[in-house]
Amino acid sequence: MGETLFVQGNEAVGHGAMAAGCEAFFGYPITPQNEITEWFAREFPPQGKVFVQSQSEIASINMVFGAAATGVRCMTSTSSPGWSLMQEGMSMLSNAELPCVVVLVQRGGPGAGTTRHSQMDYNSATRGGGGGGYHDIVLAPASVQEQHDHVQLAFHLADKYRNPVIVLSDAILGQMAEPLEVKALNYNSLPAKEWAVRGRDHQSDGQRRLILPAQGFMPSKAYPNYLTFVNNLDQKFKEMRRTEVRFELQDVEDARVILVAFGSLARVCQGAMEMARGEGKKVGLVRPISLWPFPAQAIRKLARDGVKFLVVEDNLGQMLEDVESAIGESAPVHFLGMLARHEAREMGMIFPDRVLEEINKVY
Amino acid sequence: MGETLFVQGNEAVGHGAMAAGCEAFFGYPITPQNEITEWFAREFPPQGKVFVQSQSEIASINMVFGAAATGVRCMTSTSSPGWSLMQEGMSMLSNAELPCVVVLVQRGGPGAGTTRHSQMDYNSATRGGGGGGYHDIVLAPASVQEQHDHVQLAFHLADKYRNPVIVLSDAILGQMAEPLEVKALNYNSLPAKEWAVRGRDHQSDGQRRLILPAQGFMPSKAYPNYLTFVNNLDQKFKEMRRTEVRFELQDVEDARVILVAFGSLARVCQGAMEMARGEGKKVGLVRPISLWPFPAQAIRKLARDGVKFLVVEDNLGQMLEDVESAIGESAPVHFLGMLARHEAREMGMIFPDRVLEEINKVY
Amino acid sequence: MPRGEIVIFDQHCKGCGYCAKFCARDCITHPSGRYSPQGYILPDFSAPDKCNACGICAWMCPDHAIDVYKLVEAEVAA
Amino acid sequence: MPRGEIVIFDQHCKGCGYCAKFCARDCITHPSGRYSPQGYILPDFSAPDKCNACGICAWMCPDHAIDVYKLVEAEVAA
Amino acid sequence: MAVKKEKVAGGSDLWIRPEFAVIPSCPGCQEPVVGQLILEVVEEMGLDGEAIVVPGVGCTTFLPVIWNMDAVLTAHGRPCDVATAVKRVTKAPLVFTVQGDGDCFAIGAGPTVSAALRGENITVITMSNTNYGTTGGQMSPTTVTGQRTTTTPEGRGEMQGHPAHVPELLGGIKGVAYTARGAVNTPANLQKAKRYIKEAFQKQLDGAGFSLVEIIVACPPNWHYTPIDCLKFIDETLLAEFPLGEFKNVDRVEQPIPVPAQ
Amino acid sequence: MAVKKEKVAGGSDLWIRPEFAVIPSCPGCQEPVVGQLILEVVEEMGLDGEAIVVPGVGCTTFLPVIWNMDAVLTAHGRPCDVATAVKRVTKAPLVFTVQGDGDCFAIGAGPTVSAALRGENITVITMSNTNYGTTGGQMSPTTVTGQRTTTTPEGRGEMQGHPAHVPELLGGIKGVAYTARGAVNTPANLQKAKRYIKEAFQKQLDGAGFSLVEIIVACPPNWHYTPIDCLKFIDETLLAEFPLGEFKNVDRVEQPIPVPAQ
Amino acid sequence: MGQDARNVIMAGIGGRGVMVAALTLARAALRSYKYAVWLPSMTTAMRGGPCEATVVFSSSPIASPLVWRPEGVLIMEASQLAQFVPRIIPGGTIVTEKAGLSDGVGRDDVKVLALPALARAVELTGDSQVSNLILLGAYVQTTGLLPVELIEQELTERFSGRNEVMDRNAAAFADGLKLAKEYAGV
Amino acid sequence: MGQDARNVIMAGIGGRGVMVAALTLARAALRSYKYAVWLPSMTTAMRGGPCEATVVFSSSPIASPLVWRPEGVLIMEASQLAQFVPRIIPGGTIVTEKAGLSDGVGRDDVKVLALPALARAVELTGDSQVSNLILLGAYVQTTGLLPVELIEQELTERFSGRNEVMDRNAAAFADGLKLAKEYAGV
Numbered sequence A, B: 001m002g003e004t005l006f007v008q009g010n011e012a013v014g015h016g017a018m019a020a021g022c023e024a025f026f027g028y029p030i031t032p033q034n035e036i037t038e039w040f041a042r043e044f045p046p047q048g049k050v051f052v053q054s055q056s057e058i059a060s061i062n063m064v065f066g067a068a069a070t071g072v073r074c075m076t077s078t079s080s081p082g083w084s085l086m087q088e089g090m091s092m093l094s095n096a097e098l099p100c101v102v103v104l105v106q107r108g109g110p111g112a113g114t115t116r117h118s119q120m121d122y123n124s125a126t127r128g129g130g131g132g133g134y135h136d137i138v139l140a141p142a143s144v145q146e147q148h149d150h151v152q153l154a155f156h157l158a159d160k161y162r163n164p165v166i167v168l169s170d171a172i173l174g175q176m177a178e179p180l181e182v183k184a185l186n187y188n189s190l191p192a193k194e195w196a197v198r199g200r201d202h203q204s205d206g207q208r209r210l211i212l213p214a215q216g217f218m219p220s221k222a223y224p225n226y227l228t229f230v231n232n233l234d235q236k237f238k239e240m241r242r243t244e245v246r247f248e249l250q251d252v253e254d255a256r257v258i259l260v261a262f263g264s265l266a267r268v269c270q271g272a273m274e275m276a277r278g279e280g281k282k283v284g285l286v287r288p289i290s291l292w293p294f295p296a297q298a299i300r301k302l303a304r305d306g307v308k309f310l311v312v313e314d315n316l317g318q319m320l321e322d323v324e325s326a327i328g329e330s331a332p333v334h335f336l337g338m339l340a341r342h343e344a345r346e347m348g349m350i351f352p353d354r355v356l357e358e359i360n361k362v363y
Numbered sequence C, D: 001m002p003r004g005e006i007v008i009f010d011q012h013c014k015g016c017g018y019c020a021k022f023c024a025r026d027c028i029t030h031p032s033g034r035y036s037p038q039g040y041i042l043p044d045f046s047a048p049d050k051c052n053a054c055g056i057c058a059w060m061c062p063d064h065a066i067d068v069y070k071l072v073e074a075e076v077a078a
Numbered sequence E, F: 001m002a003v004k005k006e007k008v009a010g011g012s013d014l015w016i017r018p019e020f021a022v023i024p025s026c027p028g029c030q031e032p033v034v035g036q037l038i039l040e041v042v043e044e045m046g047l048d049g050e051a052i053v054v055p056g057v058g059c060t061t062f063l064p065v066i067w068n069m070d071a072v073l074t075a076h077g078r079p080c081d082v083a084t085a086v087k088r089v090t091k092a093p094l095v096f097t098v099q100g101d102g103d104c105f106a107i108g109a110g111p112t113v114s115a116a117l118r119g120e121n122i123t124v125i126t127m128s129n130t131n132y133g134t135t136g137g138q139m140s141p142t143t144v145t146g147q148r149t150t151t152t153p154e155g156r157g158e159m160q161g162h163p164a165h166v167p168e169l170l171g172g173i174k175g176v177a178y179t180a181r182g183a184v185n186t187p188a189n190l191q192k193a194k195r196y197i198k199e200a201f202q203k204q205l206d207g208a209g210f211s212l213v214e215i216i217v218a219c220p221p222n223w224h225y226t227p228i229d230c231l232k233f234i235d236e237t238l239l240a241e242f243p244l245g246e247f248k249n250v251d252r253v254e255q256p257i258p259v260p261a262q
Numbered sequence G, H: 001m002g003q004d005a006r007n008v009i010m011a012g013i014g015g016r017g018v019m020v021a022a023l024t025l026a027r028a029a030l031r032s033y034k035y036a037v038w039l040p041s042m043t044t045a046m047r048g049g050p051c052e053a054t055v056v057f058s059s060s061p062i063a064s065p066l067v068w069r070p071e072g073v074l075i076m077e078a079s080q081l082a083q084f085v086p087r088i089i090p091g092g093t094i095v096t097e098k099a100g101l102s103d104g105v106g107r108d109d110v111k112v113l114a115l116p117a118l119a120r121a122v123e124l125t126g127d128s129q130v131s132n133l134i135l136l137g138a139y140v141q142t143t144g145l146l147p148v149e150l151i152e153q154e155l156t157e158r159f160s161g162r163n164e165v166m167d168r169n170a171a172a173f174a175d176g177l178k179l180a181k182e183y184a185g186v
């Protein structure tokens, strides 16, 4: 069993990466993820690991591209404006089939937006914000412990599929501190990265390696033409949809109202549930953990007669569309979004009490 | 009546912009949209209009930001990798509520992908590829004439909503030549841009103007706090969904199979329909013209008993999700995507004959 | 007669001490023992006699918390 | 005896003429009247006697369509 | 006989008051000192009604927001792109950016260098506090060797590169008319810095091309010095690395070389 | 007595043949000439089994694809970022980029300048054909004044800025160990260019810091000259604007200035 | 969340120790409770913007890190108080800096302690910075939120090896305990 | 698409006139038809990659610009031919450059004309570049795709004021017409 610390979610990312054997971090400062960059700046160089403060998020993601091409586990982290700047790189990584992890600590948007929390990057994370219709697995932790655990899972999945994996955090999760048990998680071992560049003489077969973000355009042994490449992408995405759906159900069996929420808002909803159950109301929760692939089937299954859904997101309705699409007309879907923020501060928050109010309305 | 030319779709963009009173173009070369940039380089300076070849697509979109802030009609164009790089700028423009037009000539993806056609940017265009959950109106022309017409419509809608508008083209539409009737289209006149910067002394009220991409974060007269700003965004998007849905129906009344396709693939589908009707098969077509807001309701209405839908897209299934979500379980939805390309060239194409084959299968 | 006078706006001051450091004539004391509501240590215009209205304290003040006035003998308006 | 010999690979040549221009000894003629299947005008190694195997034609050839050999008199292997 | 008071120094009237009564900077921060210099120059040149300021993202951002002057805020690092368009479209006599050192030459290196290469007739004012103030004091391009920041906890070293000398560097570009570096750590330097700003603006009025003035400013919380010690750090360490002065000052850029018919 | 033949010149064995028999460039394009020089140097230094090449996007891209050498292709303009990571992670003795002038100093200005500022121990080889070859001949940062391109149909003029002098400019950066400009328009210049490449690679082996070699190359279709006339254009026009030679050549970058306790 | 869960919100302006006080409390709580959450919230990292921190601790897992109706608030800058007043539960507690406080708080059902912590801090240590621990001491004393020793242990561990800083902070905390008793019921 | 719609695909390698030949045909067609589409397709703009252009014209609107089964193809570079052979409709036409053509085309139901256009172009004008118009002439002659005068008019307009270029192109086109007759049925 590992050591127990009391750290911020952002710091937990660092501990998770270290446990996963991450060898290189590239990042550019941005609120509210600065603690991540600073953690790596402090902890990596003394271990002989690579930390580079890049000149911009575009550089971060392209440095990740370079490091990933050499076969090491590597990552970056950023917040929404920086995430926007990484879209070309994300798209390139998918084409080149390079594994890596990106931690996205969402802030308010659009634009420079706010430096505080929101869940407004659901769409760009799950749909692939860049050109070219790729998909990344998106994991949504809901605690400091999961920030640490999901980073490790993300590295495993990235290597498994040779594709970037996103850990979608937000300002609340990133900045709050909770007890964290630090430990390396075990996953099935994966094949060695035969494809990585390291200099031709260091290749087992003495053959040169070519990493290219235009696979299918420039013919290679793996993909003599574009269709074979695109077909591979398609297979890969289908396999992810089959295998990598993750979610958590809480008290759904007898529920009349089922909340659907991810990340920090799932925590808020848990708070609301406790209150509601305290008042004798039958309320449950579905917490999608993989936002892509989305647990559509699991949600569809819950749509029995008499059940109502309440989607709670800190945005104007993004996951909502996935839930509606999953449920169709088989149950009513209500929505509580960021307009329901209490003005606790100038930017507001959705508090459990507000969710409870809404539960009572739809119950 | 205007002059009739025989020009490429890319050149038609220039003619449309000129007719709309566009004053400034900023662009960076990229295949397959180079003819657009070159058109403006040639035609704008002699008219005293602004053309700048930027140092990258990030610069293009930020130059558009600057020009739009001064109240002139301005635009850029690009293809998929450049589009990826513009995501931060797109997000900023939405926050700052600056009107502008972006012509996106899609090529194959992801990554550097191919320099040839595809429809793989549907998601990033309709969902907002950058952080922050904004929406841009997305128009999908299907002919050289529409390339020209939609640019004009785009400028009108951009000014109407103070929001960027995307014209989503592709390599086929951009490079093919067809007869074009050049003429200025008339729209309701819009209020003067009181908000634009021009130097305080040039403001009618002598008050300084402040354009900022962090509205709601930095308090302003318009938006004293974040919630008022976000509420305004929400209203705006709702209004667009109410008012700006555009689509075209063809032979749907008696159809047993209804094709759903946009842009160049709608043309391919029209070809397939002609063939199918020639064989006596009842086939219709819905062509979404606004991809966002999506004509979900119009499509839902067509889902009568006995009708089957066949979505044809040159990607792995993006609009498909919107169609499925619109139709739910009320009719079967089939899909023909880019894996159905004939290998006419190394990158392939979906020909009408292949669509016909699929029509016959599902009929 | 003093040639200059300065006005310190306490509510703007953040207590950096630049004004005191750069007054070549030592007219300003910092720390003065006074605190602003935010807890900043305020300066005092402690030696007004020596002030020559050179303006330097105002130039150096980041918070524009000082106005400097030149005092000139003026005929009463005719 | 000539001191050098060059081999021109017609299928690689794209007819730029650099080889001919830079051969200081005018060993190469371009245009030669010969065309490649792609329609490129081929050069001819028209004066082999003069070639001193300096290598310049190969250096300047963008398409690596020329190999240059030095000819040396060699004892027949013992 | 009475005593008349004439105001000879103090905050410019272009600071918007009282809506924004307090300067939004840390105690001892010198960025607002530079802000004041800019406003004085703009007023003296009579340009405040014509000027358009284009701030980047950083602590500097908050200054032009409280100026009575048209302003276009931008994304982090993009002021030179935005100012390029603003200038070309409006042809306003004075379009200038206000940027931090990170904004100007880390994420902004591309835009800044490219605007200089194009010889855009705009002015860049960059405030060098040798760190990223806004985000909590990380290394910036001008962080000096040995300096501790939150991303160089052991002091900037070998692996983190060398401090950037922006005015010197950009002086080497053809389209650049003027570059200088100033500081406001003493009244004398402050007056010189003001002259640099004025000269840069004048270049723009003359249509001479791109101009840039870098000004070194104290950032007490991130340097972990008191304000007074910050001035010492500037004097002893920063000015040793970054000499003050003009690095380029030309009236007009060179003439074309003819190209034969293509 | 027999005549023995010794091959003294011709394509390097590092070109992958026969899978890629034909060099994928236009007739008279000089980019592959530079490619050959690079391969010769790498071979002579015995580094082809250790080297990792990082091409940008442009006509140059297609060369390293057919080299028998590990390669990481990148997004347009990003080779310096990618090479930074490749070098830091692998510590391979030779990591170098191959870029066009647009890739290196238009969209790549930020990455290139920033890698130089960091003093990354990598080498940049940039091919200056004074336009964007791949996309059909638009203006690039090195397009000379008066030159017609598809985006400067009247010739590059006032409003399009001035040609960039990359080696001179980057020479002004501390972390930069070596910069030079070569050409391959004559056998003598070609040999000199080869020496510059070798010297740059040697700097990297010595751990001296960032190195860059720019090489001017002919681009007949976009210059609208015959290949032979291209050489004349280089000689008469380009070399007048862009002098050949070394612009920086230092062994080790300067030493730290101590910072007082913070 | 368990029956024994406790919470507090602390608020003030950036850079003046709100966050540290809250973190100290959360860490101290973990000496006795299994679960704790510390949630800071600020607009910008620098430049003295308003900021707040929520602390919750409990012996069972904590659902929401956000608390709309806290059992008490600790206010370091009087201007920050007003917005919290309506949120405090009946019977809750307000401990606030007195300087700058103009009006009453307008609630009869909460306990209010307005202390001149800033002035005391300067008086005590010459450094206004430690007013955070004065208020923390007063808050803990008033509410019995956590055994005083846990916080003292936390401070000792935190500042171990930095005696001068330790002394200053310990003195401030102790002063807060004392002040609370003096002002109790005011 | 109307009953009178016609189409052709032209293919070769970049930079050698395929696109121009196709565009010339499309423009010429518009002198008589209301609708025409010219659709170029290339992998990269430069560097001699394979390229092709589809031309369709009709007196009513044209649905698809893509044609899977063309009525004929015009091939400027023999290596490009093979992929089109199976696509041509029965009774269709192939006009192709002969140089580099090794095997037969393997279809009895299409008309095949293999012409030494490259050699003829050099012979005729000293410039291999105009082989495109030779092949276009031959194609039009063989298929009757469009009245020859329409193309001649188009060429005259296109090159007006550039006599030397006009002469070269007109000569090549005329030569194509002649060649087609000579080789007809071969």
Ligand SMILES: Cc1ncc(C[n+]2csc(CCOP(=O)(O)OP(=O)(O)O)c2C)c(N)n1
Pocket (backbone or CB within 6 Å): A028, A029, A030, A031, A057, A081, A082, A085, A112, E057, E058, E059, E060, E075, E076, E099, E100, E101, E102, E103, E104, E127, E129, E131, E132, E133, E134, E135, E140
């Ligand atoms: C794309 C993007 N990346 C990162 C940030 C976060 N950020 C805001 S300001 C800043 C740096 C500020 O440093 P500098 O430009 O030197 O200005 P200073 O605050 O020091 O005055 C950063 C990294 C951002 N807003 N946008």
Ligand SMILES: Cc1ncc(C[n+]2csc(CCOP(=O)(O)OP(=O)(O)O)c2C)c(N)n1
Pocket (backbone or CB within 6 Å): B028, B029, B030, B031, B057, B081, B082, B085, B112, F057, F058, F059, F060, F075, F076, F099, F100, F101, F102, F103, F104, F127, F129, F131, F132, F133, F134, F135, F140
């Ligand atoms: C983000 C992005 N923008 C634009 C392009 C299109 N593009 C490909 S190569 C190139 C420029 C090539 O010019 P240069 O770097 O000078 O190389 P050259 O082709 O001249 O050798 C451009 C703009 C791209 N691939 N990616």
Ligand code: SF4
Pocket (backbone or CB within 6 Å): C004, C005, C006, C022, C023, C024, C025, C026, C027, C028, C050, C051, C052, C053, C054, C055, C056, C057, C058, C068
């Ligand atoms: S005006 Fe000059 S003399 Fe007077 S107090 Fe200020 S600095 Fe001192």
Ligand code: SF4
Pocket (backbone or CB within 6 Å): C008, C012, C013, C014, C015, C016, C017, C018, C019, C020, C030, C042, C043, C057, C060, C061, C062, C063, C064, C065, C066
């Ligand atoms: S310089 Fe200004 S802010 Fe600083 S102590 Fe003096 S009056 Fe206060």
Ligand code: SF4
Pocket (backbone or CB within 6 Å): D004, D005, D006, D022, D023, D024, D025, D026, D027, D028, D050, D051, D052, D053, D054, D055, D056, D057, D058, D068
């Ligand atoms: S090797 Fe030298 S002498 Fe011989 S042909 Fe080539 S250039 Fe001429």
Ligand code: SF4
Pocket (backbone or CB within 6 Å): D008, D012, D013, D014, D015, D016, D017, D018, D019, D020, D030, D042, D043, D060, D061, D062, D063, D064, D065, D066
């Ligand atoms: S230099 Fe090479 S490509 Fe050019 S003509 Fe000579 S052999 Fe051919």
Ligand code: SF4
Pocket (backbone or CB within 6 Å): E024, E025, E026, E027, E028, E029, E030, E031, E059, E129, E133, E134, E218, E219, E220, E221, E222, G046, G047
């Ligand atoms: S962080 Fe530094 S630069 Fe920013 S306001 Fe504070 S002192 Fe000024």
Ligand code: SF4
Pocket (backbone or CB within 6 Å): F024, F025, F026, F027, F028, F029, F030, F031, F059, F129, F133, F134, F218, F219, F220, F221, F222, H046, H047
């Ligand atoms: S376009 Fe120019 S640079 Fe590109 S391959 Fe052709 S000649 Fe070379």
Ligand SMILES: [Mg+2]
Pocket (backbone or CB within 6 Å): E058, E100, E101, E102, E127, E128, E129, E130, E131, E132, E133, E140
């Ligand atoms: Mg800074």
Ligand SMILES: [Mg+2]
Pocket (backbone or CB within 6 Å): F058, F100, F101, F102, F127, F128, F129, F130, F131, F132, F133, F140
């Ligand atoms: Mg180039």
